[in-house]
Amino acid sequence: EIVMTQSPATVSVSPGERATLSCRASQSVSSNLAWYQQKPGQAPRLLINDASTRAAGIPARFSGSGSGTDFTFTISSLQSEDSALYYCQQYNNWPYTFGQGTKLEIK
């Protein structure tokens, strides 16, 4: 099973600043990586697929990069509504695994 490790566990960023989240796979997943946002009491929301492609309707301030084992998710100019849990997920190999999540807090 591919283990997805996200860091940091929690990050606190001021509005308007950049937030950078990391995701590392225990073995290569090529570019078969997605990022999701989940707010309390809500369903997850797909933000990025194929490591760097924004899903439909996702604002341009959200971006992803990386391939193989190391991936980065960036919010270029943080807004208050971006406070949430963020998960990465690999879909390269069965079983399809998620990271444990990074909690993004607004300062």
Add this chain to the structure above:
Amino acid sequence: EVQLLESGGDWVQPGGSLRLSCAASRYTFSIYAMSWVRLAPGTGLEWVSTISGSGSTTYYAGSVKGRFTISRDNSKNTVYLQMNSLRVEDTAIYYCARQPTTVTRVLFDHWGQGTLVTVSS
């Protein structure tokens, strides 16, 4: 806007059974693969099972294989998860989710709001 509405979550004793349903609307249900994903207390998201649009192909996580069965009824726009031999560790919010492309690309572009399954004596 795609809509997915889960139902069937409940409290059940260990060893018991439960069937979850997910009713889909506002898109052509039969051409999309569907999955179940769960969120257990204190842990992250865990993919559980996937079924192709036709229903001919299914995948399961190792933790549920042999105990859970995914199925779908395209005439009712509904996907099901039959859960047998339930364990305490199956306690979670269960989400149904749509896959945007092929059955082999197991990522999720639309999610339901979830249904809570509690397994406890």
